[in-house]
Amino acid sequence: xxxxxxxxxxxxxxxxDRIAELxxxxxxxxxxxxxxxxxxxxxxxxxxxxxxxxxGHEVFEFGGIEANPSYETLIKAVELVRAExxxxxxxxxxxxxxxxxxxxxxxxTYDGDPLDILTRRMRIMNALPIGVVLxxxxxxxxTNNGAVITHQATQTKHTLMGERLxxxxxxxxxxxxxxxxxxxxxxxxxxxxxxxxxxxxxYPVNSPVQDRFAEGLLLTLIDQGPKALASSRDYDVRANLMxxxxxxxxxxxxxxxxxxxxxxxxxxxxxxxxGIDHARTLAVVLPSMxxxxxxxxxxxxxxxxxxxxxxTEGEDDQRIRYALARTSKFFxxxxxxxxxxxxxxxxxAVENVLKHLEAHNMTALGEKRDVxxxxxRKVLExxx
Amino acid sequence: xxxxxxxxxxxxxxxxDRIAELxxxxxxxxxxxxxxxxxxxxxxxxxxxxxxxxxGHEVFEFGGIEANPSYETLIKAVELVRAExxxxxxxxxxxxxxxxxxxxxxxxTYDGDPLDILTRRMRIMNALPIGVVLxxxxxxxxTNNGAVITHQATQTKHTLMGERLxxxxxxxxxxxxxxxxxxxxxxxxxxxxxxxxxxxxxYPVNSPVQDRFAEGLLLTLIDQGPKALASSRDYDVRANLMxxxxxxxxxxxxxxxxxxxxxxxxxxxxxxxxGIDHARTLAVVLPSMxxxxxxxxxxxxxxxxxxxxxxTEGEDDQRIRYALARTSKFFxxxxxxxxxxxxxxxxxAVENVLKHLEAHNMTALGEKRDVxxxxxRKVLExxx
Numbered sequence: 001x002x003x004x005x006x007x008x009x010x011x012x013x014x015x016x017d018r019i020a021e022l023x024x025x026x027x028x029x030x031x032x033x034x035x036x037x038x039x040x041x042x043x044x045x046x047x048x049x050x051x052x053x054x055x056g057h058e059v060f061e062f063g064g065i066e067a068n069p070s071y072e073t074l075i076k077a078v079e080l081v082r083a084e085x086x087x088x089x090x091x092x093x094x095x096x097x098x099x100x101x102x103x104x105x106x107x108x109t110y111d112g113d114p115l116d117i118l119t120r121r122m123r124i125m126n127a128l129p130i131g132v133v134l135x136x137x138x139x140x141x142x143t144n145n146g147a148v149i150t151h152q153a154t155q156t157k158h159t160l161m162g163e164r165l166x167x168x169x170x171x172x173x174x175x176x177x178x179x180x181x182x183x184x185x186x187x188x189x190x191x192x193x194x195x196x197x198x199x200x201x202x203y204p205v206n207s208p209v210q211d212r213f214a215e216g217l218l219l220t221l222i223d224q225g226p227k228a229l230a231s232s233r234d235y236d237v238r239a240n241l242m243x244x245x246x247x248x249x250x251x252x253x254x255x256x257x258x259x260x261x262x263x264x265x266x267x268x269x270x271x272x273x274x275g276i277d278h279a280r281t282l283a284v285v286l287p288s289m290x291x292x293x294x295x296x297x298x299x300x301x302x303x304x305x306x307x308x309x310x311x312t313e314g315e316d317d318q319r320i321r322y323a324l325a326r327t328s329k330f331f332x333x334x335x336x337x338x339x340x341x342x343x344x345x346x347x348x349a350v351e352n353v354l355k356h357l358e359a360h361n362m363t364a365l366g367e368k369r370d371v372x373x374x375x376x377r378k379v380l381e382x383x384x
Numbered sequence: 385x386x387x388x389x390x391x392x393x394x395x396x397x398x399x400x401d402r403i404a405e406l407x408x409x410x411x412x413x414x415x416x417x418x419x420x421x422x423x424x425x426x427x428x429x430x431x432x433x434x435x436x437x438x439x440g441h442e443v444f445e446f447g448g449i450e451a452n453p454s455y456e457t458l459i460k461a462v463e464l465v466r467a468e469x470x471x472x473x474x475x476x477x478x479x480x481x482x483x484x485x486x487x488x489x490x491x492x493t494y495d496g497d498p499l500d501i502l503t504r505r506m507r508i509m510n511a512l513p514i515g516v517v518l519x520x521x522x523x524x525x526x527t528n529n530g531a532v533i534t535h536q537a538t539q540t541k542h543t544l545m546g547e548r549l550x551x552x553x554x555x556x557x558x559x560x561x562x563x564x565x566x567x568x569x570x571x572x573x574x575x576x577x578x579x580x581x582x583x584x585x586x587y588p589v590n591s592p593v594q595d596r597f598a599e600g601l602l603l604t605l606i607d608q609g610p611k612a613l614a615s616s617r618d619y620d621v622r623a624n625l626m627x628x629x630x631x632x633x634x635x636x637x638x639x640x641x642x643x644x645x646x647x648x649x650x651x652x653x654x655x656x657x658x659g660i661d662h663a664r665t666l667a668v669v670l671p672s673m674x675x676x677x678x679x680x681x682x683x684x685x686x687x688x689x690x691x692x693x694x695x696t697e698g699e700d701d702q703r704i705r706y707a708l709a710r711t712s713k714f715f716x717x718x719x720x721x722x723x724x725x726x727x728x729x730x731x732x733a734v735e736n737v738l739k740h741l742e743a744h745n746m747t748a749l750g751e752k753r754d755v756x757x758x759x760x761r762k763v764l765e766x767x768x
Contacts, residue, residue, distance in 0.1 A: 001623040003399025015387025206620040208604045209628050216596025223592065236590040239385040244593050256398065
């Protein structure tokens with residue numbers, strides 16, 4: 001096992017009917033900015049429920065945070081925070097809204113140009129406190145300290161991390177995901193799945209607990225994902241997916257083991273260039289990534305084949321091949337395509353992504369920093 | 385899944401050579417009391433390593449905290465804390481020392497009679513900050529908010545819980561467990577095992593993630609425990625056991641599921657009455673407890689048989705019987721007896737324990753509060 005620090009102070013408040021507890025968790029004299037995305041939070045009643053719970057508090061609203069939240073949008077929220085002397089941010093939504101709130105929390109307390117926080121990969125020294133009311137099980141942002149923000153002007157995704165960015169609390173009410181459409185559910189399941197594999201499918205370091213936990217999350221996604229597509233109001237299924245997605249990226253399963261993230265880095269370029277949903281880029285890249293790098297990842301892939309897909313017969317190579325086929329098939333069964341052709345993209349896209357990877361210094365990716373542009377090319381060509 | 389809150393702000397600092405980081409985690413002007421147990425912390429060099437790291441700090445020492453730490457001992461530490469205006473406690477040891485530090489942290493900030501904290505099961509409102517340097521993988525106290533303190537005058541074990549009792553940090557250096565003897569290792573593995581089963585072997589609430597995590601911890605203990613007995617210096621084995629024991633009782637696997645703890649309550653009386661090591665009481669009580677209550681726990685026991693012990697053939701009852709036999713055999717293989725006769729105890733002990741259970745209002749135990757004294761009698765008679 002590798003040395004590690006694990007620290008995660010976010011208070012998870014899990015279950016139905018928990019939004020009413022908001023006043024217990026936000027100072028009474030706080031000046032609160034509620035951040036949300038599109039109209040769905042208002043339409044499905046979650047925003048009203050939050051506003052009802054906060055009657056008597058000073059509350060401001062900032063809506064319209066888009067998927068892949070942009071610096072250009074969020075800077076307006078920063079201005080609002082400063083103008084109204086807001087001192088508590090409440091993110092009501094999924095990963096994009098929460099990530100956006102994390103940027104706003106930092107930028108509002110920063111003296112210089114907020115764009116520096118993204119472009120100079122600055123250490124986060126300060127941030128306003130953030131609370132979360134989660135409406136989507138996917139990114140895990142509700143219980144971690146990271147965010148990905150898009151700078152539209154340069155078509156670049158920037159990562160932001162720091163201990164001050166852990167939400168103070170996260171309310172996880174599975175009933176809030178009853179209104180999601182099939183695409184959002186499919187995306188969420190694939191996103192969580194790939195978060196796990198990025199921390200699990202590397203090389204062995206004798207970490208049986210982390211491995212078992214990762215496998216447990218994958219098995220749960222495989223079992224519960226299709227059930228979530230089949231029924232929109234099964235509380236337990238939605239609860240299991242919500243808790244799985246949080247645990248997939250809250251630092252726990254990644255403690256003491258190597259991390260990959262090459263699939264994410266290539267996926268980010270596909271989103272920035274072509275606007276493909278984040279999870280959908282991962283579903284395209286992961287199977288090809290694992291195929292191209294199967295020798296370096298052999299031991300973990302064989303374990304994955306056996307423990308996650310129950311493949312205990314045949315040669316290692318064959319088991320790995322079957323496991324990757326099953327993985328692709330699972331993504332497809334969740335309504336998420338696994339080839340670039342689904343987005344009418346071909347060789348041009350491969351060249352474009354490679355150009356952007358180079359421009360963003362993504363030339364040595366993966367758990368051993370050996371995923372060169374040449375290997376990324378093979379991976380991308382395998383996505384066609 | 386049941387509704388739950390999960391909050392655990394303890395910073396885990398895991399790996400070899402981490403004790404030197406103590407000054408990063410304790411305020412420079414803190415007045416620190418180091419609490420420890422017997423001579424082993426001094427003999428094996430851990431105490432010196434801690435003192436070296438804290439050169440320049442104001443440091444006091446309080447040694448001699450016994451297994452099953454007693455009010456009578458700890459109250460002397462409380463006096464020292466008050467006399468020297470100590471404002472930071474550093475526990476160097478295993479669960480007993482950490483539990484003791486939690487009581488001292490609370491009692492030192494309490495205006496009334498510190499015994500009230502135990503006898504009146506008071507809500508913990510305040511406590512000094514606690515840091516931990518762990519030397520034993522077993523109780524999980526290093527990353528949770530509970531403690532068990534013995535009042536020797538009444539032969540009673542009292543439980544103490546509260547958010548203020550989470551250690552601020554816990555340094556988990558697996559090399560510090562190289563000097564443990566076989567008895568300490570066996571006890572630690574059994575203790576962690578039973579912590580898991582108390583939160584796992586109840587009744588199904590559709591919680592696949594919690595189940596998989598619990599099973600992962602049990603499988604790891606079964607695999608790594610014997611290796612720890614076989615080799616005193618295998619870093620990875622000690623690391624895996626240390627992390628497993630923490631995760632067994634840090635609130636994670638118990639979130640959203642029913643809890644039992646009947647085995648612990650009966651075990652506590654055996655320790656208080658006869659001085660049997662805590663884990664050794666659990667090894668005696670658990671197999672009998674599961675046998676007596678096998679109908680109420682049937683679904684989870686069948687799952688345990690299948691996923692933990694690989695028993696997939698035969699009738700349910702037979703599988704459960706085999707699983708319990710395997711569990712007992714595992715405890716015995718760790719050098720931990722599973723019958724009261726190993727301690728020369730017979731029917732008298734049964735009667736004594738029952739009397740104490742009644743005196744302590746332990747008359748409705750278990751996940752459904754249906755473990756009456758009559759059932760506890762059957763369990764205890766099964767331990768003979």
